[in-house]
Amino acid sequence: MTGTANIRELLTRNLRTSGIYIAFVAIIALFAILTDGTLLSPGNVTNLILQYSYILILAIGMVMVIIAGHIDLSVGSVVALTGAVSAVLVIREGMPWWVGVLAALGTGVLIGAWQGFWVAFVGIPAFITTLAGMLLFRGLTLLVLSNISLSPFPSSYQKIAGGFQNGILGGPGYDVFTLVVFAVAVVGFAFSAWRTRRSRIAYEQPVEAFPLFILKLVAVALVVMWFAWQLANARGLPNVLIILAVLVIAYTLVTTRTVFGRHVYAIGGNLAAAMLSGVKVRWVNFGVMLNMGVLASVAGIVYSSRSNGAQPAAGNMFELDAIAACFIGGAAVTGGVGRVTGAIVGGLIMAVMSNGMQLMGVDQSVQAVVKGLVLLLAVAFDVYNKRRAGAR
Amino acid sequence: MPKHILEMRKITKVFPGVKALSDVELSVIDGEIHGICGENGAGKSTLMKVLSGVYPYGTYEGDIVFDGEVQKFHSIPDSEHQGIVIIHQELALIPYLSVAENIFLGNERRGSNGMIDWNETNHQAMKLLEQVGLHENPTTPVMQLGVGKQQLIEIAKALSKDVRLLILDEPTSALNDDDSEHLLQLLRTLKEEQGITSIMISHKLNEIAEVCDRTTIIRDGHTIETIDIDESPGIQDRIIRGMVGRDLTNRYPKREHVVGDEVLRVENWTVHHPTQPGRIVVDDASFTVRKGEVVGIAGVMGAGRTELAMSLFGRSYGRDISGHMYMHGEEIHARDVSEAIKHGLAYATEDRKRYGLNLIDDVRRNISAAALFKLAKRGWVNGNKEIKVAEEYRGSMNIKTPSVLQTVGNLSGGNQQKVVLSKWIYSDAEVLILDEPTRGIDVGAKYEIYTIINRLVAAGKSVIIISSELPELLGTCDRIYTLAFGVVTGEVPVAEATQEKLMTLMTQEKATKDKEVRA
Numbered sequence: 001m002t003g004t005a006n007i008r009e010l011l012t013r014n015l016r017t018s019g020i021y022i023a024f025v026a027i028i029a030l031f032a033i034l035t036d037g038t039l040l041s042p043g044n045v046t047n048l049i050l051q052y053s054y055i056l057i058l059a060i061g062m063v064m065v066i067i068a069g070h071i072d073l074s075v076g077s078v079v080a081l082t083g084a085v086s087a088v089l090v091i092r093e094g095m096p097w098w099v100g101v102l103a104a105l106g107t108g109v110l111i112g113a114w115q116g117f118w119v120a121f122v123g124i125p126a127f128i129t130t131l132a133g134m135l136l137f138r139g140l141t142l143l144v145l146s147n148i149s150l151s152p153f154p155s156s157y158q159k160i161a162g163g164f165q166n167g168i169l170g171g172p173g174y175d176v177f178t179l180v181v182f183a184v185a186v187v188g189f190a191f192s193a194w195r196t197r198r199s200r201i202a203y204e205q206p207v208e209a210f211p212l213f214i215l216k217l218v219a220v221a222l223v224v225m226w227f228a229w230q231l232a233n234a235r236g237l238p239n240v241l242i243i244l245a246v247l248v249i250a251y252t253l254v255t256t257r258t259v260f261g262r263h264v265y266a267i268g269g270n271l272a273a274a275m276l277s278g279v280k281v282r283w284v285n286f287g288v289m290l291n292m293g294v295l296a297s298v299a300g301i302v303y304s305s306r307s308n309g310a311q312p313a314a315g316n317m318f319e320l321d322a323i324a325a326c327f328i329g330g331a332a333v334t335g336g337v338g339r340v341t342g343a344i345v346g347g348l349i350m351a352v353m354s355n356g357m358q359l360m361g362v363d364q365s366v367q368a369v370v371k372g373l374v375l376l377l378a379v380a381f382d383v384y385n386k387r388r389a390g391a392r
Numbered sequence: 393m394p395k396h397i398l399e400m401r402k403i404t405k406v407f408p409g410v411k412a413l414s415d416v417e418l419s420v421i422d423g424e425i426h427g428i429c430g431e432n433g434a435g436k437s438t439l440m441k442v443l444s445g446v447y448p449y450g451t452y453e454g455d456i457v458f459d460g461e462v463q464k465f466h467s468i469p470d471s472e473h474q475g476i477v478i479i480h481q482e483l484a485l486i487p488y489l490s491v492a493e494n495i496f497l498g499n500e501r502r503g504s505n506g507m508i509d510w511n512e513t514n515h516q517a518m519k520l521l522e523q524v525g526l527h528e529n530p531t532t533p534v535m536q537l538g539v540g541k542q543q544l545i546e547i548a549k550a551l552s553k554d555v556r557l558l559i560l561d562e563p564t565s566a567l568n569d570d571d572s573e574h575l576l577q578l579l580r581t582l583k584e585e586q587g588i589t590s591i592m593i594s595h596k597l598n599e600i601a602e603v604c605d606r607t608t609i610i611r612d613g614h615t616i617e618t619i620d621i622d623e624s625p626g627i628q629d630r631i632i633r634g635m636v637g638r639d640l641t642n643r644y645p646k647r648e649h650v651v652g653d654e655v656l657r658v659e660n661w662t663v664h665h666p667t668q669p670g671r672i673v674v675d676d677a678s679f680t681v682r683k684g685e686v687v688g689i690a691g692v693m694g695a696g697r698t699e700l701a702m703s704l705f706g707r708s709y710g711r712d713i714s715g716h717m718y719m720h721g722e723e724i725h726a727r728d729v730s731e732a733i734k735h736g737l738a739y740a741t742e743d744r745k746r747y748g749l750n751l752i753d754d755v756r757r758n759i760s761a762a763a764l765f766k767l768a769k770r771g772w773v774n775g776n777k778e779i780k781v782a783e784e785y786r787g788s789m790n791i792k793t794p795s796v797l798q799t800v801g802n803l804s805g806g807n808q809q810k811v812v813l814s815k816w817i818y819s820d821a822e823v824l825i826l827d828e829p830t831r832g833i834d835v836g837a838k839y840e841i842y843t844i845i846n847r848l849v850a851a852g853k854s855v856i857i858i859s860s861e862l863p864e865l866l867g868t869c870d871r872i873y874t875l876a877f878g879v880v881t882g883e884v885p886v887a888e889a890t891q892e893k894l895m896t897l898m899t900q901e902k903a904t905k906d907k908e909v910r911a
Contacts, residue, residue, distance in 0.1 A: 278732070
């Protein structure tokens with residue numbers, strides 16, 4: 001089984017997964033042209049990350065929920081409630097920032113456990129459980145906030161999502177520290193890709209041809225370093241990007257390399273078969289919902305920090321953006337299929353589109369229409385692909 | 393020269409990378425029952441899909457001549473319009489709709505005002521049901537009827553479309569002997585009284601021999617031959633030779649019987665129906681299995697065989713389960729499937745597509761599904777080792793797939809079953825319960841499955857085979873238990889067992905049992 005895969009094989013083998021990257025690049029190119037390059041300007045790239053980070057965080061949890069064959073409609077309300085809890089403690093009670101963070105996370109755990117209990121142990125479909133949760137947690141948000149907005153947070157709390165790591169190593173007009181961090185990341189990525197390749201060869205599995213492998217690494221390095229350069233020329237490394245990077249790496253590993261992650265796929269692929277293979281279906285479902293609660297609270301912290309306060313209507317419709325990100329990113333409506341990286345790219349596609357249209361001054365109403373159509377087309381493409389694969 | 397109702401000439405169908413059919417010839421005489429035999433993956437179903445318009449005209453080469461005219465079917469309605477109706481292996485009835493609604497689905501009987509005329513619908517349904525010998529109220533929801541009756545409803549549905557050529561894909565694979573016999577008799581009646589021609593795809597060669605006038609054998613996408621079925625005793629062997637291209641002098645591989653100490657003992661096992669309180673599905677069952685032994689459980693469908701097996705396997709079926717289970721003399725409690733697996737039990741389901749496999753995932757991950765813990769350290773799976781394991785099983789179990797990364801849903805039935813067996817062998821089970829291990833798989837693959845079973849017991853494992861095919865049990869087992877209406881009615885060493893004896897025990901009803909509670 002040793003052998004090397006060529007470029008065409010690499011592209012056609014997974015049109016379904018690679019298609020989305022091609023679409024991503026195309027959309028970036030499109031909006032870069034339409035906005036005369038403003039889209040890719042240092043300030044805007046930074047802004048884009050800050051503005052959509054909480055949707056991306058939600059999408060990470062949501063993709064696991066969707067892979068397991070569920071859905072979570074409550075995340076927007078959970079973002080609001082966790083942010084509100086934090087705001088009440090930090091702003092109204094004057095407690096330190098980390099108390100707010102811990103309380104928000106704790107609230108997220110409780111909410112996740114609550115929803116997990118109903119979904120996994122009582123057997124209420126997640127659609128219903130979280131629809132109820134959407135109302136429930138929105139109501140609790142109003143209650144906690146006594147129906148009024150709270151602001152502002154002290155600067156220590158604002159820094160969670162609004163802060164930057166820069167100036168640590170100085171720099172002539174651009175931030176050297178940011179570049180160094182990204183350079184280290186690129187080297188780390190190259191090293192781990194090299195190790196994966198080595199062990200695949202050791203286990204006699206096919207790997208791509210060596211020049212192609214190098215080409216791929218160089219391409220990744222160029223894109224990443226360009227991105228770093230843009231950030232370094234703006235305000236440096238956003239804290240929220242660090243949070244996001246850690247989550248993406250951690251959850252990519254959880255979904256692809258751990259027993260838990262594999263059980264999530266098994267349940268979504270064939271529930272009965274998973275059960276008869278000894279998968280503890282209830283606990284896995286509980287875990288997935290619990291995890292969603294926690295990630296929603298992280299998103300709540302980031303959102304409250306960025307918006308510098310808690311509002312009763314915070315997080316409205318976030319669930320729809322997160323769900324859309326997953327489906328654009330190739331997750332299957334029936335469960336069993338999906339990837340964290342896909343969801344992130346799906347979220348970024350939504351982000352670039354919204355941001356691009358905003359820069360162009362497109363009306364809100366038109367923006368909504370375009371986003372709706374893109375979601376529909378993305379899933380249609382997925383369905384079409386599947387039908388073609390299943391035609392045999 | 394008899395009149396041919398159907399001739400398929402030089403049919404060639406190519407899928408990307410695979411030539412599924414090449415120059416296949418099939419000619420069916422008006423008013424005959426024509427069998428089609430072939431291993432799974434030989435191209436039988438593909439041929440029928442070409443015929444019925446699933447693969448539209450233009451996607452294949454060759455001609456379909458029906459009633460003396462070249463036909464160009466673009467869709468299923470096109471072929472149905474000509475009176476060609478196909479009944480698929482997986483029944484296509486809607487469980488919540490009534491018998492009559494199902495029969496006229498897509499073909500509704502409307503009154504003058506455009507609304508459905510229910511009186512007319514039910515009246516006509518009644519007449520059709522009579523034709524197929526089914527005495528049910530047409531307003532009964534289909535889900536309340538058994539598989540055998542559902543199959544008859546499919547035929548009634550075909551009759552409602554003025555069928556001239558009826559195609560049945562494995563019509564009896566899910567039926568018990570009585571229902572099968574009834575169905576075959578019905579085909580004969582339709583032929584004699586209404587002149588309906590039938591094409592029957594079947595793996596059950598005795599049925600082909602019994603009911604068909606002629607049969608065409610397909611192997612690897614080629615027509616091998618069409619033979620007239622006569623009374624000669626060697627006819628089944630001749631079909632098998634054609635199907636596999638070699639002589640299968642013995643359908644069951646020989647095995648040394650080396651039986652050791654008792655491994656599993658089950659005592660007084662009683663299981664209640666999960667949703668119908670008071671209904672006992674398995675009643676006070678006791679049995680033992682020894683090391684290196686193949687034990688058969690014989691029973692007709694609905695006797696509680698699967699229910700017994702699944703309730704033992706981590707209580708995955710039933711409620712209010714009582715009784716004791718011992719492994720190596722020590723009592724064990726398998727409260728869920730993962731505990732059952734840890735105690736060395738495995739259960740390969742009779743319905744591998746629904747309960748055995750994750751069809752959208754690949755061969756590798758299906759093989760490791762029940763024993764991921766063997767590949768994992770502190771929750772992290774070693775993906776490279778997993779592929780290595782899968783490759784080993786691909787070799788040792790002879791799973792025919794280009795790669796272990798192939799999606800399981802794309803494999804043939806026999807190869808899917810090998811994946812299921814690989815999964816359970818890899819879980820290091822001591823006692824493997826195989827529920828209908830050769831259902832819906834072809835003769836050649838069956839032989840391979842039997843060989844695998846022999847290899848397992850030779851390695852000191854124990855195997856329980858649940859089967860409704862008595863020759864299979866007689867050919868593979870050391871001992872056979874019979875199960876009737878949830879009760880173990882007998883235990884017969886294979887040397888003393890005959891089909892007649894087993895059948896008697898399988899249909900024996902214990903005097904105390906209430907007949908009403910069993911549908």
